[in-house]
Amino acid sequence: MWTYPGKGQPGKSLFEKQLASGIKELGCSLPDEQEPVKINAVLIKEKGTDKMAVVIKALIAPGWHLYAFVPSNMPYIPTQCLLKLPEGITAVSDWEKTKPMSSGIAAGVLVWEQEVVFVRRLKVEKSDMKGVIEAGLSYQTCDLRQCLPPAEKWFNLN
Amino acid sequence: MKKKCPVIVMFIVLVSGMLGGGIVQAQALAAKSPLKILFVGYDPARVPQEFRKGLDEFTAKDSIRMPAFRELLRRYFAEVQTKDCRDWKPADSGPYDVTIFDYKTTPIEKGNDYDVADRYLPDNFSKPVVFIGSTADIMGRRIGLKLDWLCLCLDADAHHINTAHAIFKGPLENVVPTLEMEKTPDNIYEYPSGDTVPKKIPMWKVQTLSYMNDDHTSMKDDHARIGLVSRGARFMDSPDAEVISSGVCAKDVTAVALGRHGNFFLWGFSASPANMTEEAKKVFVNTVAYMKQFDGQTPIARKYNDRMATTDDIRNIMQWSTKKYWQLSNEETKKFNEQTKVQLKKLEDKKAAGVALTDNETQMLTMFRTSPPAPAKAWEAYLKGMMGPLAGRFGSDAPAFQKYLKDNIDFMYCDPKGFFSYKVDEDVKKLNIPNHSIRLIETCIKMLKENKDPELALRVLKRYTPEDFKTAEEWEAWYDQNKDRLFFTETGGYKFLVNSLKG
Numbered sequence: 001m002w003t004y005p006g007k008g009q010p011g012k013s014l015f016e017k018q019l020a021s022g023i024k025e026l027g028c029s030l031p032d033e034q035e036p037v038k039i040n041a042v043l044i045k046e047k048g049t050d051k052m053a054v055v056i057k058a059l060i061a062p063g064w065h066l067y068a069f070v071p072s073n074m075p076y077i078p079t080q081c082l083l084k085l086p087e088g089i090t091a092v093s094d095w096e097k098t099k100p101m102s103s104g105i106a107a108g109v110l111v112w113e114q115e116v117v118f119v120r121r122l123k124v125e126k127s128d129m130k131g132v133i134e135a136g137l138s139y140q141t142c143d144l145r146q147c148l149p150p151a152e153k154w155f156n157l158n
Numbered sequence: 159m160k161k162k163c164p165v166i167v168m169f170i171v172l173v174s175g176m177l178g179g180g181i182v183q184a185q186a187l188a189a190k191s192p193l194k195i196l197f198v199g200y201d202p203a204r205v206p207q208e209f210r211k212g213l214d215e216f217t218a219k220d221s222i223r224m225p226a227f228r229e230l231l232r233r234y235f236a237e238v239q240t241k242d243c244r245d246w247k248p249a250d251s252g253p254y255d256v257t258i259f260d261y262k263t264t265p266i267e268k269g270n271d272y273d274v275a276d277r278y279l280p281d282n283f284s285k286p287v288v289f290i291g292s293t294a295d296i297m298g299r300r301i302g303l304k305l306d307w308l309c310l311c312l313d314a315d316a317h318h319i320n321t322a323h324a325i326f327k328g329p330l331e332n333v334v335p336t337l338e339m340e341k342t343p344d345n346i347y348e349y350p351s352g353d354t355v356p357k358k359i360p361m362w363k364v365q366t367l368s369y370m371n372d373d374h375t376s377m378k379d380d381h382a383r384i385g386l387v388s389r390g391a392r393f394m395d396s397p398d399a400e401v402i403s404s405g406v407c408a409k410d411v412t413a414v415a416l417g418r419h420g421n422f423f424l425w426g427f428s429a430s431p432a433n434m435t436e437e438a439k440k441v442f443v444n445t446v447a448y449m450k451q452f453d454g455q456t457p458i459a460r461k462y463n464d465r466m467a468t469t470d471d472i473r474n475i476m477q478w479s480t481k482k483y484w485q486l487s488n489e490e491t492k493k494f495n496e497q498t499k500v501q502l503k504k505l506e507d508k509k510a511a512g513v514a515l516t517d518n519e520t521q522m523l524t525m526f527r528t529s530p531p532a533p534a535k536a537w538e539a540y541l542k543g544m545m546g547p548l549a550g551r552f553g554s555d556a557p558a559f560q561k562y563l564k565d566n567i568d569f570m571y572c573d574p575k576g577f578f579s580y581k582v583d584e585d586v587k588k589l590n591i592p593n594h595s596i597r598l599i600e601t602c603i604k605m606l607k608e609n610k611d612p613e614l615a616l617r618v619l620k621r622y623t624p625e626d627f628k629t630a631e632e633w634e635a636w637y638d639q640n641k642d643r644l645f646f647t648e649t650g651g652y653k654f655l656v657n658s659l660k661g
Contacts, residue, residue, distance in 0.1 A: 146308055
């Protein structure tokens with residue numbers, strides 16, 4: 001089930017409304033056994049202000065999961081959000097993430113199943129900012145039978 | 159220290175040998191193997207290039223790897239050269255008897271993000287290779303090696319070891335591995351292959367670092383790499399492959415930690431000699447020497463899809479689709495939830511006592527406080543997951559589903575290009591001949607010759623062989639020439655192939 005990961009409350013401000021709607025509308029093709037994780041990303045901007053947010057959404061095929069937290073005595077590879085900002089844009093929050101759940105297949109491991117959303121809020125320092133925001137995920141997905149090699153997916157966001 | 163003259167050392171060895179003296183160790187050290195070895199890894203003299211854990215991990219601490227391997231290999235082999243993996247090209251291995259890859263090299267052809275892996279080796283690469291850890295899958299995926307990525311989760315110990323294998327016997331060192339009875343890892347019992355495994359099994363320590371030790375010697379704290387295990391399902395279904403050992407990991411007992419496919423060897427354990435046991439170092443150098451005999455060979459059965467289903471998997475599904483395994487799965491979930499609660503309590507107590515938490519512990523505390531426990535699965539949902547596309551047909555009737563799989567196992571076609579997809583081959587079922595039996599080929603050629611349902615016969619022949627002949631005469635000539643060398647491989651394309659190793 002889709003959950004809003006933001007710290008802000010949807011509906012409280014125009015930007016929060018815009019963000020909530022952007023997360024909901026961010027399309028992602030359906031994952032399958034060949035590609036158990038499908039990812040998409042979008043940049044949400046509030047017109048006329050310096051507020052922006054990067055949104056990354058991952059859909060996960062039934063039976064598969066992504067790792068949110070892995071204790072040091074476990075071999076799995078946790079998901080990492082990736083972000084490269086051009087000059088003139090700064091991050092003003094940590095990554096806000098969908099709440100993970102305990103894994104049913106390993107002690108102390110937290111995972112995401114079905115869907116996960118990551119949000120990072122940004123501030124435009126220069127109005128004439130040039131360049132591209134690069135955002136992505138580094139992740140490993142596993143099911144009961146296997147763990148696929150770790151993968152990395154990047155998006156250029158204008 | 160003053161070096162001994164090699165001629166004098168050789169003389170001592172020869173005289174001692176003539177007198178029947180048992181000086182195996184002295185021989186090993188003095189009379190080095192004439193094999194030429196190339197070690198390909200990160201040269202610490204070059205600009206360090208660090209990678210994140212789990213990808214192509216290389217950190218400052220890994221700088222010990224190339225010198226440690228070189229030192230070990232030079233003790234046993236007359237000629238050992240090292241090369242930075244970023245510079246290696248296939249032709250560089252030409253003058254050497256065996257090449258060891260500790261890290262992936264520069265791709266010689268880029269793949270895509272979707273279904274074509276980068277190419278590191280040409281298909282006809284026939285020089286003997288020993289891969290360390292995940293290098294096997296990364297470099298072998300494009301050329302169809304069975305040394306695939308089941309899980310980057312191999313720890314420090316081997317088990318289910320063929321100690322009679324040549325790599326324990328020589329040619330450089332005779333090793334009687336020290337086996338200790340240890341508790342069987344719990345995860346082995348999550349798979350039907352673990353049903354007959356005793357609660358304690360003999361284990362052989364390969365390396366001194368373990369990521370499973372929740373203390374400061376853990377691999378992660380030391381930034382050491384984690385090892386790779388390959389899929390054991392039908393690994394041995396071609397004459398070019400052998401499994402020597404499994405190892406402690408997060409998967410089933412058939413996972414391959416030490417294995418060979420053609421001229422390629424998987425040494426799944428990732429420690430450098432700096433962290434290998436003395437016995438493992440000896441077995442490692444034996445392995446390098448063992449591979450020389452495969453010079454000039456290439457794998458016969460190529461596995462291009464690591465996620466194809468096999469009949470081993472179908473048999474597992476048959477057993478998993480029972481209430482026994484459903485209950486076991488929920489018991490495990492409950493146990494893990496309880497363990498997480500205990501860990502949370504320990505961390506909270508530690509914090510309450512004013513003891514400083516590590517960064518890892520602080521992160522754990524935050525995550526464990528806010529994350530809900532894993533829910534137990536209802537029987538119907540669990541069964542639906544096991545049945546996959548057949549859930550619509552069998553609903554919650556597990557016995558009917560199991561019977562269907564059992565009755566049709568000899569006629570199942572596991573699509574080598576599919577992703578865990580399998581179905582009954584109605585053509586083969588109509589003939590009532592198991593598709594792994596050579597009788598199927600004989601029968602279809604006969605049918606073609608006698609013009610009895612020739613369309614079906616030709617369909618089956620083309621599906622279960624790599625050939626594309628049109629006439630019965632062509633099929634018969636091919637069969638007569640190869641019948642004694644045909645074998646059925648699932649992972650190599652779900653068909654009969656010719657064993658080119660057999661004269």
